[in-house]
Structure formats: C-alpha cells, structure tokens
Amino acid sequence: MGNCWFRWKPSVYRVSSNAKSDSPKVQSPSKETKDDAKLPSNPEEVEDLRRESATNPLIVFTYNELKMITGNFRQDNVLGGGGFGSVYKGFIAEDLRKGLQPLQVAVKVHDGDNSYQGHREWLAEVIFLGQLSHPNLVKLIGYCCEDEHRVLIYEYMARGSVENNLFSRILLPLSWAIRMKIAYGAAKGLAFLHESEKPVIYRDFKTSNILLDLDYNAKLSDFGLAKDGPVGDKSHVSTRIMGTYGYAAPEYIMTGHLTASSDVYSFGVVLLELLTGRKSLDKSRPPREQNLADWAVPLLSEKKKLLNIIDPRLEGDYPIKGVHKAAMLAYHCLNRNPKARPLMRDIVDSLEPLQAAAEMPKTVPTVIEVQR
Numbered sequence: 001m002g003n004c005w006f007r008w009k010p011s012v013y014r015v016s017s018n019a020k021s022d023s024p025k026v027q028s029p030s031k032e033t034k035d036d037a038k039l040p041s042n043p044e045e046v047e048d049l050r051r052e053s054a055t056n057p058l059i060v061f062t063y064n065e066l067k068m069i070t071g072n073f074r075q076d077n078v079l080g081g082g083g084f085g086s087v088y089k090g091f092i093a094e095d096l097r098k099g100l101q102p103l104q105v106a107v108k109v110h111d112g113d114n115s116y117q118g119h120r121e122w123l124a125e126v127i128f129l130g131q132l133s134h135p136n137l138v139k140l141i142g143y144c145c146e147d148e149h150r151v152l153i154y155e156y157m158a159r160g161s162v163e164n165n166l167f168s169r170i171l172l173p174l175s176w177a178i179r180m181k182i183a184y185g186a187a188k189g190l191a192f193l194h195e196s197e198k199p200v201i202y203r204d205f206k207t208s209n210i211l212l213d214l215d216y217n218a219k220l221s222d223f224g225l226a227k228d229g230p231v232g233d234k235s236h237v238s239t240r241i242m243g244t245y246g247y248a249a250p251e252y253i254m255t256g257h258l259t260a261s262s263d264v265y266s267f268g269v270v271l272l273e274l275l276t277g278r279k280s281l282d283k284s285r286p287p288r289e290q291n292l293a294d295w296a297v298p299l300l301s302e303k304k305k306l307l308n309i310i311d312p313r314l315e316g317d318y319p320i321k322g323v324h325k326a327a328m329l330a331y332h333c334l335n336r337n338p339k340a341r342p343l344m345r346d347i348v349d350s351l352e353p354l355q356a357a358a359e360m361p362k363t364v365p366t367v368i369e370v371q372r
Contacts, residue, residue, distance in 0.1 A: 268333025277311030
C-alpha cells in the first residue's frame with residue numbers, strides 16, 4: 001500500500017459524541033472525499049503514522065483482550081455512551097499480557113455505524129493523545145484497530161464528567177472550592193494545548209468533555225474535534241463548523257474561522273455554568289433565559305445583580321470577592337470581539353488566587369453518571 005495516507009492530518013471530524021448532553025450540535029454540511037478511504041486502517045499503518053509525531057507509547061490491544069478487560073462487554077460495565085458508541089469500565093489484569101500492570105480503564109467502543117466519519121474521529125484521538133501529555137489531559141493507554149473494530153482505552157476517571165456532577169439531582173452539589181479547582185485544572189489543560197510546540201485548538205470544550213478523578217482533578221477528554229492551530233503569520237484556521245450550540249464562539253459559527261479565542265469563549269460558558277449551576281442551553285427555562293451566555297453576561301458586571309444568579313445550591317457558601325473575580329473573568333472570556341478575550345495562560349493566572357483547600361468526599365458517590 002502506498003504512503004498517501006501519511007499526509008492525513010486530524011482536521012475534519014464529526015459532531016460531538018455526547019448523546020446524553022442536552023446541548024444541540026452544530027455541524028456544517030460536508031461531503032466525504034475519496035481521501036477518507038486512504039486513512040490508516042490497520043495497526044501497522046496507524047503506528048507508521050504515529051511515528052511521525054508520537055511521544056507517548058500506546059498499547060495495541062487485540063479485540064479478544066478487550067473482551068477479557070470488559071467482561072465480554074457486559075452491560076453492567078457500561079459507563080455511558082454517545083454518537084461514537086458505548087464506554088465500558090474495564091480492568092487490565094496482571095496476567096493479561098506480560099509487562100502490563102493491573103489497572104482500571106475506560107474502554108470506548110465505536111459502534112461501527114458511522115463509516116469513515118467514526119474512523120476519522122477515532123484516528124484523531126489516537127494521533128493527538130499519542131503526542132500530547134499533561135496532567136489535565138486524560139491519558140490514552142492504547143487502542144484496538146482490528147477488522148471493523150475501532151476502540152480507545154483510557155485511564156479510568158472515577159467521578160465521571162463535570163456535566164453529570166454539576167447538574168445531577170442525585171449527587172451532592174459541588175462546593176465553591178471544587179468548582180474553582182475544576183475551572184483551574186481545565187484552564188491549564190487548554191493553555192497547554194494552545195502553547196504546545198504545534199498549537200492545538202480543542203474546539204469542543206464543554207462540561208461533558210471534562211472528566212474528574214477521585215480528587216476532582218479535571219482532565220480534558222474526547223479530542224475528536226481537535227484541530228491543529230494556525231501557524232506562522234496566519235490568524236486563524238478555516239474549517240467546517242462543528243461543535244456544540246451554547247458553547248461554540250459566535251464568530252466561529254458565523255465564519256468558520258477557528259482560533260484559540262474560540263476555545264476561550266467556550267471556557268467562559270463553562271465558567272458560567274460553574275457559577276450559576278445552569279446549563280449552557282436549557283429549553284425548560286423562560287425564553288430570555290434559555291441561552292445562558294445571552295442571559296447572564298449583562299449581569300456579570302453588576303455587583304448587585306450578580307449574586308442573584310449564583311447557583312442557589314451553594315446556599316451562599318462562597319467568598320464574595322472570589323465570585324466577583326470569577327464573574328469578571330467569565331465576562332471577558334465571553335467578549336463578542338475575539339481579539340479582546342484573554343489568553344488561556346492569563347486565565348490560569350487569574351484563577352490561581354481563587355484556589356482554596358477543599359474538603360473532598362472520602363468515597364465516590366454510589367451513583368456515578370459517568371464518563372463518555
């Protein structure tokens with residue numbers, strides 16, 4: 001087979017795969033090209049492509065090994081699902097393969113119905129997470145590319161997504177300190193992507209794509225929409241419009257021009273969700289309050305009105321000055337002018353003083369509405 005697929009770059013992907021999220025997806029129309037058929041489609045080709053940029057060793061699992069890890073994909077091991085497929089909790093036993101340590105994992109299985117689009121998404125995650133490593137990015141342990149099977153194996157994140165923790169009617173409300181810890185960790189993850197040697201724009205930053213470990217450390221997951229950022233004297237990347245309504249930056253939806261500022265806008269929406277306890281889009285609310293950013297931004301700079309929109313489940317247990325600082329940070333991130341938004345490194349610096357020691361629950365809640 002020729003090496004035409006070496007030219008593939010992880011640039012055009014699918015709509016976001018979090019089916020349980022209420023936020024509708026935005027996706028510009030496209031036509032599958034003949035180049036899709038030239039994408040790497042077996043482990044040898046994938047590894048040849050990875051060698052060009054990979055820095056992280058990944059394990060190539062067989063499908064039979066994944067059956068052992070997940071208990072033959074038992075339904076009671078299902079953690080969640082989405083457009084890509086189902087995610088299973090699994091365990092790598094010591095006797096599975098020589099040299100592997102016992103480890104809990106999350107196994108994301110492509111459902112096989114999305115043709116090349118699903119394969120593109122799968123390959124994007126293998127490529128990006130094979131070359132990026134940071135405490136605030138979820139760790140990809142390995143993958144399976146056998147026949148029609150496309151599977152990703154991640155570290156297991158015990159507390160699931162921020163979305164499920166923040167909006168759950170079952171779990172205890174997240175404290176102010178934990179919310180700021182989540183914002184800080186997620187911001188560090190985005191800053192790392194933006195400032196990598198080859199900058200990466202995440203493009204799908206939202207609460208369902210931020211996962212939490214036992215100590216509420218936030219890690220970005222799902223790189224299926226990630227795209228290489230502009231280089232040289234280019235100000236933006238022109239691309240298909242893909243993402244999630246309520247989180248996607250308005251100028252990106254209007255023009256298809258993607259910049260790091262697009263991620264900053266999405267971060268501002270997530271920070272708003274952490275502040276208010278409201279979803280980015282909520283059709284159950286009055287018409288003027290359904291779009292969180294449109295409703296909340298005018299109130300963020302008014303100190304007298306600000307406290308009225310803070311999540312009532314916090315029951316006033318938060319520092320007033322900290323709330324004001326976080327609100328103004330969200331206000332600047334959501335500026336309609338992308339050039340006026342702060343850089344992610346500056347956002348990290350702004351959030352650092354808002355960190356406080358927080359009492360973490362000693363056990364994982366019995367109900368975890370979990371990882372995607």
